[in-house]
Each structure stands twice: as structure tokens, then as C-alpha cells.
Amino acid sequence: MALNWKTGGLLLGLVFFAAVLLVKPIGVSTQFVILDGIIGDAVNADLVTQTEDGYASTNAYLDKSGGKYAKSVANPLNYSFVFVLAMALGGFLSVWARGGLTRAERSVPALWRANFGESPAKRYAAAFVGGFVVLYGARLAGGCTSGHMMSGMMQTAVSGYLFALGAFGAAVPVALMMYKKEVSA
Amino acid sequence: MTSLILALVIGAAFGAVLDRVGASNPDLIGKMLNLTNLNLAKTIILAIGVGSILMFGGQMLGLVDVGHMSVKSAYIGVILGGVLLGAGWAAAGYCPGTGVVAAASGRKDALFFIAGGLLGAAAYMVTYPMWEASGLLDPVLGGSVTLGKVPGSEYDALTGLPGDILGICIGLAFVAVAFALPERLVATPSGRQQPAE
Numbered sequence: 031m032a033l034n035w036k037t038g039g040l041l042l043g044l045v046f047f048a049a050v051l052l053v054k055p056i057g058v059s060t061q062f063v064i065l066d067g068i069i070g071d072a073v074n075a076d077l078v079t080q081t082e083d084g085y086a087s088t089n090a091y092l093d094k095s096g097g098k099y100a101k102s103v104a105n106p107l108n109y110s111f112v113f114v115l116a117m118a119l120g121g122f123l124s125v126w127a128r129g130g131l132t133r134a135e136r137s138v139p140a141l142w143r144a145n146f147g148e149s150p151a152k153r154y155a156a157a158f159v160g161g162f163v164v165l166y167g168a169r170l171a172g173g174c175t176s177g178h179m180m181s182g183m184m185q186t187a188v189s190g191y192l193f194a195l196g197a198f199g200a201a202v203p204v205a206l207m208m209y210k211k212e213v214s215a
Numbered sequence: 216m217t218s219l220i221l222a223l224v225i226g227a228a229f230g231a232v233l234d235r236v237g238a239s240n241p242d243l244i245g246k247m248l249n250l251t252n253l254n255l256a257k258t259i260i261l262a263i264g265v266g267s268i269l270m271f272g273g274q275m276l277g278l279v280d281v282g283h284m285s286v287k288s289a290y291i292g293v294i295l296g297g298v299l300l301g302a303g304w305a306a307a308g309y310c311p312g313t314g315v316v317a318a319a320s321g322r323k324d325a326l327f328f329i330a331g332g333l334l335g336a337a338a339y340m341v342t343y344p345m346w347e348a349s350g351l352l353d354p355v356l357g358g359s360v361t362l363g364k365v366p367g368s369e370y371d372a373l374t375g376l377p378g379d380i381l382g383i384c385i386g387l388a389f390v391a392v393a394f395a396l397p398e399r400l401v402a403t404p405s406g407r408q409q410p411a412e
Contacts, residue, residue: 032235032243035257036261038262039236039262040261040265041236042232042233043262043265045228045232046266050270050279052221055283066337067340069333089340090347091339091343109221112222112226114226116225116227117226117227117229117233117316118315118316118318119223119226119230121230121239121316122320123227124231128235130321135322136322137324139241139242139324153324157308158330160306161330161331161333161335162332163299163302163335164299164300165333166296166299167301167335168310169296169336170295170296171297171299172287172292174300177287180263180266182286182287183389185267185284186363186381186382187289188362188373192293192294196293196295196301197297199297200300200301200302200305201302202249204306205245205248206248209248212404
């Protein structure tokens, strides 16, 4: 089961501190754009091109801020992209070390099942639509739970508080409406 | 090369800790957001407080490079995007980082979350010029600012207060809130069904 909040919070805080001590604050959602760019550039090689002083893209978003996203698309072995790949590795090893998940947990989580039934298709559809909305929102906001909420508020960034206000302002009412039936433990 | 090793080590540690605190478990996200089990909220609030105290304390002692700070711009779209993210987070039970960790831990629904996420990010890439033209991405409250002026930092501040001392105070306040927050905010159901709000 999950760590006690005191131990867990201390460990999580130490990871945030290590990141800003050694490199820079943690962020994740930009890498969805970078992966999209890598896929897009593989399909259409004109998407990202090298210029005399860096990289440019035919997509205005990849091209913004002097083509910094275009540069990451062209060079995927950069800190931020490898960081997210490593998160997957760390998560995998951690779950494996504690014995893995049950078959039920791997398709339909218990709280979802109690409220919406056992259909995996329904759960997968909700996860897909949720993912779309989450990443669209994260890119509009310029960051996600990691970059804005945790890293942002840790640095007393005004943008981090605004983001947390919007995120919890929507997440709590939606969860109260969706998850009326409780599950034990 | 050094930076890639750091990415591997810190990234893997972050992924493992997100799993161990339960942040990549949609059940615990749902229970936090419907206010029936706030242990995860206490974990996150404590982590932010601990991170703040160590970072600003380290800066004051000269152990932490102030230049490592990265403060994002404030604009109206931050709140709008936060609302979208919050709604999707509640519905799916995943945010971008925890979705990646969950998918790696064998959760199939998280793979669908990531697929939807890649499509959502692509949709933003295509619609970005519209948002830029709308003015909703223009800086408000000074743009990339912290609450107080952090000594040696390139970022401006919302107030004239000393940013490092203020940061430690706010960090301590986060720790206090983590301790003060009850485990549950809504009434315990008498039967199986939770009473209507």
C-alpha cells in the first residue's frame, strides 16, 4: 500500500529538491509535445529543419521561443526527454519490487468499477478522453501538475498558484459528481 | 553526458516515489479529489513545503544555485488550462507524469490516457496560433514572477518582500497545512451510499 504521508511527502520533497539543486525544476507535459514532434517529423521530414543558428519548424508551437522545442525534437537524447523515459523505468521497477499489480487493477481501477461498472472499454474511453483534455489543458497552461503545481509553488511562482486554483477548482467538483460510491481501503 | 545520467537517476527516483506515495493509482487520486481520503494531498503539500524550505534555505547558505530556478509565466490561459487539466485529472485519475508511471507499471487504462494525451498535445500544437492571437497568453501580474524578490534571481517579484525568507515561511506553512489537514473532509457515509451533498 501507499507510504505513510510523512515518509512519502519527505521523499517526494527530497526528489524535488535534488532536481533543482542538480539541474532544474521537474516538468513532464512538454515531452508529450516533443514525442508528437518526433513522430510528426518521422512522417513528414519538413516539420523540423536545421537552420544556421539552430532549429525551426513549420508548426508555430514547435517554432516558438527561437525553436527550442524544434531543437529537442531533433535531439531527443536531451535531459528533459530522458527524464520522462526514466520516470517510466523507475515506476516499473518500483511496482515490480513490491510484487506487481493485480489483473483487475491493471484494467479497471476499483473506485471506477464501483461507480461505472466493470467494462474495460468504458474505462479506456474515459482515460483516452481524459488524457486528451489533460494534455490540451497542460499545454495551454504551460505546465502540468509537476511543473506548475509542485515545482511552481515550491518556487513561490505566481503562475503555480493560479494553476493550482484552476486545477483543484475543477477537479474537486468533477470528482464529487463522478465518484459518489466509495470503496473500502 | 552528465546531464543524461542525472536525468536517468532523478527521473527514475521521481517515478519510483510517485508509485510509492500512490500518486499513480487512480483510486487514490479519485479519493483525494472527492475529499474522502486526503492522505495523498497531505503527501503532496508536505513535499512542496519540504522542497521550498530546502531550496530557499540552500540558496541562503550559498549551496543551491539560484540560476537553477525556472519560473513560468502567469497568464489567463494558465487558469483555463488548469481547469481543463483538473477536469481530465479527476475523470481519468492520471496527470501527465503519473500517467507515464502508471502505464509503465502495467495499467492498460494509462496507455489509453497517454494516447489521448499525445492527441491532445498535438491538437494544442495545431490550435496554438488561435490562443496566441486571443491575448489569453499575454502575461498578467508581471508574467514570470515570484511572490517575493529572490536575491540573485533574474525573476521579478509581485511584492517587495525578501523572496528567500518568504519562501521558507511559505514552505513552513505548507508543512503546517499538511499536518493540520484532516484525513477526510466530507461526512462518512452511514450505509454503502454516500449521502447527497
